[in-house]
Amino acid sequence: MSLLRINDLKVHFPIRRGVLFDRTVGHVRAVDGVSLQIRKGQTYGLVGESGCGKTTLGRAVLRLVDITEGEVLFDGRDLAGLDGESMRRERKNLQMVFQDPLGSLNPRQNIGSILLEGLQTHGIGGPAEGEGPPEGRKRRALVLEDQRRRVVEALERVGLSAKALTRYPHEFSGGQRQRIGIARALVLEPDLIICDEPVSALDVSIQAQVLNLLEKLQGELGLTYLVIAHDLAVVRHVSDVVGVMYLGGLVEEASGDDLYETPMHPYTRSLMSAVPVPDPRVEDTRERILLAGDLPSPADPPTGCRFHTRCPWRQEERCDTERPELRPVGDAAGGGTHRVACHYAEQILSGEIRPNEEMAERIVHGAG
Numbered sequence: 001m002s003l004l005r006i007n008d009l010k011v012h013f014p015i016r017r018g019v020l021f022d023r024t025v026g027h028v029r030a031v032d033g034v035s036l037q038i039r040k041g042q043t044y045g046l047v048g049e050s051g052c053g054k055t056t057l058g059r060a061v062l063r064l065v066d067i068t069e070g071e072v073l074f075d076g077r078d079l080a081g082l083d084g085e086s087m088r089r090e091r092k093n094l095q096m097v098f099q100d101p102l103g104s105l106n107p108r109q110n111i112g113s114i115l116l117e118g119l120q121t122h123g124i125g126g127p128a129e130g131e132g133p134p135e136g137r138k139r140r141a142l143v144l145e146d147q148r149r150r151v152v153e154a155l156e157r158v159g160l161s162a163k164a165l166t167r168y169p170h171e172f173s174g175g176q177r178q179r180i181g182i183a184r185a186l187v188l189e190p191d192l193i194i195c196d197e198p199v200s201a202l203d204v205s206i207q208a209q210v211l212n213l214l215e216k217l218q219g220e221l222g223l224t225y226l227v228i229a230h231d232l233a234v235v236r237h238v239s240d241v242v243g244v245m246y247l248g249g250l251v252e253e254a255s256g257d258d259l260y261e262t263p264m265h266p267y268t269r270s271l272m273s274a275v276p277v278p279d280p281r282v283e284d285t286r287e288r289i290l291l292a293g294d295l296p297s298p299a300d301p302p303t304g305c306r307f308h309t310r311c312p313w314r315q316e317e318r319c320d321t322e323r324p325e326l327r328p329v330g331d332a333a334g335g336g337t338h339r340v341a342c343h344y345a346e347q348i349l350s351g352e353i354r355p356n357e358e359m360a361e362r363i364v365h366g367a368g
């Protein structure tokens, strides 16, 4: 069953001009028609280069940015249609872990009060309604005691102890701060956690520890993750399903292994080919595709396939005019999960359509 289902999501930011910024002269189409689903207990990894709309998609799910169009069904409820108060209540079930743990933790608050804040905002902890002592000092003491217990439990789950409660963010290392960021999300017992570049601010040696922690917590608590990252290795490490975004749209989606073994979209192939291989013999002979040109502006995206202006396999007319749908390919037709938004994915994969080498800065063909 899917916990999160996004249908044709669009987030367009108005571009304002004029002395009072009161004239809208266009829109940045940060997310432009994305549909995906995440099953309960799974990890969906979203990759793509900077500016492709990954963060905006994550923020739209939490309604931290306005949704222009589309549905965000969380456990069957459409978050896009909720009013402010209902969304605030819903937010305890969807938490976010940010890239920069220091920037997202208030330096003047100690860890105890950072973690308590969410519980207090959502009124979590203490005796159930109608039980325990009536409103008053006794009840407040019970609530605080229960909240403190929850905070300590969350800290212990991420490998820290109650000693952290009275300390401040700057007293911790980067990896520990990210653990605190995770504990802050966990304390509310959410169903879905959106991790936006969860390890990109950390030393490589610490990255695997934090990713392993996320996996361990998923096993223990049955969490569902949306992991947003530009680093393919990070996404591969943790994801059951990987989605590749380009200029506001999903261009390919498959189970992690499938995507890494058989990337079908020319953009995915170029992303993969940019990752160095440790073995020099493989490194010298493998396919490398360096795309020419920069990412076009999301305020004025190309017609047809968004990628056609940089695609070495572009076929005139159709690619320039017809936006390809994300369609099932290969085994996916038989119930698998590989989907690709390219008119010619099969012919490109089989070699029937050859790349135009002038469109790429350099294509080094693998030995095979």
Ligand SMILES: Nc1ncnc2c1ncn2[C@@H]1O[C@H](COP(=O)(O)OP(=O)(O)OP(=O)(O)O)[C@@H](O)[C@H]1O
Binding pocket: 013, 028, 029, 030, 048, 049, 050, 051, 052, 053, 054, 055, 056, 057, 230, 298
């Ligand atoms: N509040 C905003 N107002 C206007 N444009 C925005 C806003 N937020 C993001 N954008 C634009 O939307 C596009 C997508 O940005 P987004 O941050 O979602 O991309 P990203 O793939 O997450 O990149 P990065 O990894 O650099 O954050 C970019 O062109 C960005 O400039």
